[in-house]
Amino acid sequence: MPTHTRRTVLIAGLAMAVAVTMLTACATAPSPSTTERPPIVFMHGNGDSAALWQTTIWRFESNGWPRDRLFAVDQPMPLARDDDTIAQAGRTSTAESAAFLQTEVDKVLKATGASKVVLLGNSRGGNTIRNYVQNYGGAGKVSAVVLGGNPAHGIWNVPGFNERSEFSARSALIQQLNMPKGPSGEEVTPGVRWLTLRSDNNDKFAQPDGVWIGAPGKPTNIGYEAPALKGATNIVLPRVDHRETSFSPAAFAATWQFLVGEAPKTTAVTPESTVVLDGRLTGFGLSSLDPASGQFTNNLPIVSAQLTVYATDAGTGARTGEPVHRKTIGADGRWGPFTARPTMAYEFEITAPGYATTHTYRSPFPRSSSVINLRPERIAPADRDASAIVIFTRPRGYFDAERDTMRFDGQAALPGVPPRGSGVSSSKIKLTSEAPRSVAGEFNGERVAGQTWPAAQGNITLLELTY
Known part of the structure; x- marks a missing residue:
């Protein structure tokens, strides 16, 4: 995998990373009032469900984001195919996953009357979001995207090793999504604000060694920086693991800062009486x-x-x-x-x-x-x-x-x-x-x-x- 020059900022302090200094590829968004909060659609990862967004949703609510503007979806068949080009029982292709998200976003826009949504995705959910925005009309319906632990440049880049998996750097999807889209070689679809969140070196799916993909000691030819994208705001969260790139307090703090333009009041969950x-x-x-x-x-x-x-x-x-x-x-x-x-x-x-x-x-x-x-x-x-x-x-x-x-x-x-x-x-x-x-x-x-x-x-x- 070629090493891209990316703007990256390191967030210190995993649990309370609320003072975020952004080095952005686009301007910081103004802080909207509570009544202007756009709807957020949360897209889970491979084999997961909407349930993983539970604490993230609580943190948004605890900072005043209206509950009726937060939508976590359940993809019926959340596992990716082993080979994206071959039908496989109980699994979905990249095209099927993007079409599912397209339908869900349209439902949210109709239900809320909003003109655009914000998309948050973890892991494979990031592939689905990028595919939807780039190839399924999402660019005109999405204002901002946050990707946590997205295998944006694949999990492995090994000649002859399952190259048609959507997690291979050599797959048709990854190659197409990462084609340059601007004069500086941007890898993200223009017109949408993009944030990526990654671990410094603790994400099991962004490792130079294949230990977590069943090939210990074998090089993946993928680096720790693989989830970052040229043209996005790219943030490093120290010591977080693959799922914590989306579901940790630090990930929430960075996401809120990116969307609102200021730190959240709290990363804790505020209790309710009922x-x-x-x-x-x-x-x-x-x-x-x-x-x-x-x-x-x-x-x-x-x-x-x-x-x-x-x-x-x-x-x-x-x-x-x-x-x-x-x-x-x-x-x-x-x-x-x-x-x-x-x-x-x-x-x-x-x-x-x-x-x-x-x-x-x-x-x-x-x-x-x-x-x-x-x-x-x-x-x-x-x-x-x-x-x-x-x-x-x-x-x-x-x-x-x-x-x-x-x-x-x-x-x-x-x-x-x-x-x-x-x-x-x-x-x-x-x-x-x-x-x-x-x-x-x-x-x-x-x-x-x-x-x-x-x-x-x-x-x-x-x-x-x-x-």
Whole structure:
């Protein structure tokens, strides 16, 4: 991959990076009033869902952006094809992904009466946004774009290695998107303000070594700066991981500064007195081409699944009484609305044919949200010898043993998490006793406690972090 000259500014201070000095490729936008805030459409990454934008949306709301101007979308089939030119069950091409976003933006413009939207994308979502803006009429409907951890120049640039994947620097999409568009070789579509956010060296998909793509020790010919784009404002966030380029407080602060022209009042989440939760309950599909190959992620509803919510003791995860909410999932996939107590921890129990009964435990919700998406788990064949199974997961970032303070069931070393690097977002323990007991996961001050359940009866415990 050629090294491009890019304007880059380093933001110091991961947690509270609110004093941002921009070296911009375009003028800083004036600060609009609250009533003039444009609608924002949030596009998730490969295999992900709208749920990952939960805390980002909370931070926008906490700084006065109207809730009805914030739209996080769920792409039904969020995984990219292995080869963009060949149809693949349960996966989408770059063209299909861009067409999906085109439809969603048109819906938002019609619903709000706005003339243009702002687009925020993480990872593959950035490819989708760039393709939409450049090739699907988005340039006239988008005022600004923010891309976090976007593989703008690919994840690998290796001759003969899966060159038709959209993540290859040699793919038709990446080559076309990065063609010069101005006298200085700009790689971004003109008429739209562009911001890229990247890690200094901690993004698993912007690494010179192929360790995170299954080729340790092999050069990817991609550098840490690969997510930056010539013609954009390019910001480096120290030590953030791939997902944190979009979902961390530092990413929010840089995004707000870029859009509004001044630092946000806060990067914290401001609590609400009344909290109403909702989201979609979706599942996994089995590959029709090769069922033995396992499952693929999708954002399709599990119709007729049962969702039961229990209030729990935050210290132990034990239920404190009878169910506080029940729902049979319909065609829209929605499991709410549910009025929650903002200081209460909850267990979400999911039962659905073909899945384990999944007991998902979450820490209290300080604000309302309509993107609390839930998925049941399946028991892997290798785990069927366990008496109980507990998974500790961080959807909006990765575990970094060198950077983070973590404990899982009392142990500082999380199973499956390497001693160096940010590339694993979940850890699993297999217990040898069916006797129910409390189990907790801790990460940088957030603690989630749950109860174990017998695996032989088809149960899994999931401890899911919010931050």
